[in-house]
Amino acid sequence: MKNDLLQVGVVGTGMIGALHARNISRATPGAAVAAVMDIDEARAQAVAADCGARAYTDALALIADPAVDAVLIASPDAFHAEQTIACIDAGKPVLCEKPMATTVADGERVLRAELATGRRLVQIGFMRVYDRKHADLFDIVTRGDIGKALSFRGQHINPWRESSTIEGAIVNSLIHDIHSARWLMDSEISQVFVQWTPSEPDQPRSARYAIVQLAFADGAIGALEWNGDSGYGYEIVVEITGETGTARTVSHTSPVLRQGGRVSQGVTPDWPQRFAQAYQDEVQIWVDAIRESEPTGPSAWDGYMSLVVADACIRSVESGLPATPVGIERPDMY
Amino acid sequence: MKNDLLQVGVVGTGMIGALHARNISRATPGAAVAAVMDIDEARAQAVAADCGARAYTDALALIADPAVDAVLIASPDAFHAEQTIACIDAGKPVLCEKPMATTVADGERVLRAELATGRRLVQIGFMRVYDRKHADLFDIVTRGDIGKALSFRGQHINPWRESSTIEGAIVNSLIHDIHSARWLMDSEISQVFVQWTPSEPDQPRSARYAIVQLAFADGAIGALEWNGDSGYGYEIVVEITGETGTARTVSHTSPVLRQGGRVSQGVTPDWPQRFAQAYQDEVQIWVDAIRESEPTGPSAWDGYMSLVVADACIRSVESGLPATPVGIERPDMY
């Protein structure tokens, strides 16, 4: 069980890449970090030293390295599609951070590349499916405890002023919520309508707060709320209303403090704390699945469809009207 | 203090009218019920007997009765406008249940009738402003505790399958939330977009669940959720996100019961239980204000503007697109 480690190559050693590398090397039985890559050579070498791995500054070289069994891509978004396709071409399983690409067209290229191989090699880093709070909600809905789902509500609350355009907020941040909605409602999104308030009054496309109203293919509806600067911390809420009841995730689990006229709990400061365990479990389950056969987590189809919905959101931003996601038919493989 | 009672006439002795009559006669120092009216004579007489009041079957006769100082209208919606105007014409203060009218045009007639008198005679039965949970939230927002308000969220959850059209849900039920949003955000609503799921699959205009996305004149946004058949009870939630924090009403205050694998609280069964105290306080404050000078609660302008927004919602229902509320300019009197 502790032999025959899966040798993983990590592309990108920024915050999230370094987190993954550490998780794999220290807390993931069955895997080791064989190589890491970063265009910042010093940073690549520091992480490599920490993991006992080889350092690269060229992603394609790392992917080609025969000592690398599988690849985790945590590079800037703009490189995701080409690097994922390189992994597919090399026949190596790849866990690519979200978004899978930055355009629908590039997303479709990744999808078709995998389709051409006839087997699943790609997993997308929608780690919320490995979060206990989300998984418990999924179980409630899937068991039918609340009947057919009628409405989805997601809140995605960030702690700091993300100097983001509304388009950036959609593709980088709300894309998590788009996947949550598709996954938990078990239905594709058929219409979106985006409203937002700017963070900079003189820059209408800057984003402070946004609401994305949703319609689903099966008739359900919903809304995503996104806060770029909450003033209080990080929080992810999902609430699903079904025919016989409503279920909602619980956010705050720290001790209750009574002091100075208030009864309070601490809020998770940011996503690394909130999803620490989910990131670890995501990688562990990915490693176990590859060693067993092939990835079981969010697929290239999920990566593609979330780009399709994000694209519709951007069209709604531009038109001020509801917009319809337009993508290819779901291939049989997914 | 206990002399010189304000003599109130109650028009309509259905559920809500009977509730008001009982509150006035038994729990409102400073007021008495002088007369009640219902087209169902037996029902009128029963309530009259209970209150020590005179029974009418003609609303205009009750309004004209010189023994009646002020009128509370709880008749079917279709009669609200004409009866309110009759009170204005008689120079008598009137508390009219929501909606103030069933069309924007009729609402404008009421508004202009009051304007012609040059003083406030009309109050509309948006009793949530007298609810402690709402008032506490209002105080937080008004004190600036969470900075400028960026987003409003309202949930209006009903316990039983209201066999309602989406139009009926808007004019009769969501109109409460429309007023809440205007009141708590201190801004008029500038755009609405309505989506809903039907309660009867073959009747597309039947309403099971609805979301109304909102934009406000001051740049804030929001969403109203309406559930016609929650499967669990009655609940009203308001959540307001501001620049420095978020505030949300608390729904459940009954004892926490740990039993059979669950930790739970009872949910308020329906609106009479949820707003019992608010209805009582609404009438008490109305009586006190009239005895002092004139009504201070939700005005004819509030009644009119909520109709204007409801009308835009119905246009959004018909077009499937966002719609803009269109009303007259706010008169100086309000």
Added chain:
Amino acid sequence: MKNDLLQVGVVGTGMIGALHARNISRATPGAAVAAVMDIDEARAQAVAADCGARAYTDALALIADPAVDAVLIASPDAFHAEQTIACIDAGKPVLCEKPMATTVADGERVLRAELATGRRLVQIGFMRVYDRKHADLFDIVTRGDIGKALSFRGQHINPWRESSTIEGAIVNSLIHDIHSARWLMDSEISQVFVQWTPSEPDQPRSARYAIVQLAFADGAIGALEWNGDSGYGYEIVVEITGETGTARTVSHTSPVLRQGGRVSQGVTPDWPQRFAQAYQDEVQIWVDAIRESEPTGPSAWDGYMSLVVADACIRSVESGLPATPVGIERPDMY
């Protein structure tokens, strides 16, 4: 209904007496304040003016006044017993603030005075029985929702450093919890054991925090916690464990505020806010019951038995050992 007001005399116009006088004169249909008494003549006259009542500086004169139908005693504890007995002797219903007396012997004198009349005239101001949160818990326990009660836990949390001895804390403050325990468990207390921490290290009998362990006659057990200076506000918690579940009151019902790294609710600052409605309902129900027949609230027996238990607590303080309450047999009248 609004005629034939019950004319109440209020003895003592300190904080609690003035509160009762205001409640009776402004918010209690069916009653009026006929007279108030205070040894501080100016204070008596101020409250009398506010209520349209006559002012006395002699309690016995007020009690003897034929214009006074019933008496509410809110004088210093040391006068409770003699004034209550004076009311009994005058055949007038009396609502006496807790404690009913300051010694078991004086409590027994009150009890025997009422017994001698053969009817209930006395009610003791244990207003928690009129508090909605307590009443809901009582209903859960009484309906048998949690089976036979096995354990009682009470928390009595004060917001300010009460410069109190442990004996004072027991007789003035914990006596509320003693009555709660007897009432909600429907069983007399058969043993107590008191531990406490001093508020002043050099004064061992000063009280900062106390725990009173309880045994009940029916075999149940429990504990009371008392905090003299919580640092955060006022809170009363009752938790009862039964054979099939546990029920607990909910304390905090103000809006949830997310801000500055915390999610919080405001705590009730002190008892006047926490029990405002209970004080009002206590007086309303007392008035209604007297006008109908006789008081139905906490009885002289309840007043007596809480003194008996408090006396045992003081003996436990002195001995450092468990102590047994010793009182007379429960007369048939109660």
Added chain:
Amino acid sequence: MKNDLLQVGVVGTGMIGALHARNISRATPGAAVAAVMDIDEARAQAVAADCGARAYTDALALIADPAVDAVLIASPDAFHAEQTIACIDAGKPVLCEKPMATTVADGERVLRAELATGRRLVQIGFMRVYDRKHADLFDIVTRGDIGKALSFRGQHINPWRESSTIEGAIVNSLIHDIHSARWLMDSEISQVFVQWTPSEPDQPRSARYAIVQLAFADGAIGALEWNGDSGYGYEIVVEITGETGTARTVSHTSPVLRQGGRVSQGVTPDWPQRFAQAYQDEVQIWVDAIRESEPTGPSAWDGYMSLVVADACIRSVESGLPATPVGIERPDMY
């Protein structure tokens, strides 16, 4: 990092032993299971096969096995002391499940055996110190957020009718709470007073519900509540009141479900679910500490002192009076 695994021998393969063996073999980087022992040979062989380990039926043989670097003892309580001493004698680090022994005298023998070696070899399985909820509370108290701790309250709630004597409940179950109290209050317990209700009315020493009142050496007080058959699930609560505030662990983190008139959360069914992560972290940290130098978790002194307090509890049971724990002086080594 993944070489030089610490080879662990697991004594006892019942529920908790099998759990530890699985955690070590599958989820503990840095360790492997070299051997397992059970007097039930089939059970030992099944667990051994699962872990790739050698099976023993003789604990001393396992302890003597040179392939075993460190020992985890999860045998019946009666064997804990002698097996722990055998490990000490063999110079092997040992993680012994609670209680460390079944008598104070045996506990002292273990303590003196370790003292004789001059270094820490023993850790006791008080896994709550590795539980996130407890650790967060510890941090709050230790940082001084609530000032000096005045009172400790623990609730230990079991889901099933534990057919236990009160003595058994103390030594097997409440011993966890005794350690929690000592650890979180950072003070030894100086007095205890035990009350309980029997689970079988005709067996006075059977235990259904118990309260243990506590005094601490530093002047603080407290109470432990123990429920042998809650009727609703498993729950551990700790609440500490300090000079400037009160902190309390949060129990329920599963989704909030609104359904059928109730708003509820699922309760953890039993301890394996509640402390799954704590058991895993306990072993991981133990392994890491041994590989680094020596154990850092709950010590033989903690094991001994909890037995001393448990012994005082049993004396209180027998006398019906408060009792004082009597143990040796704290050796310098701890």
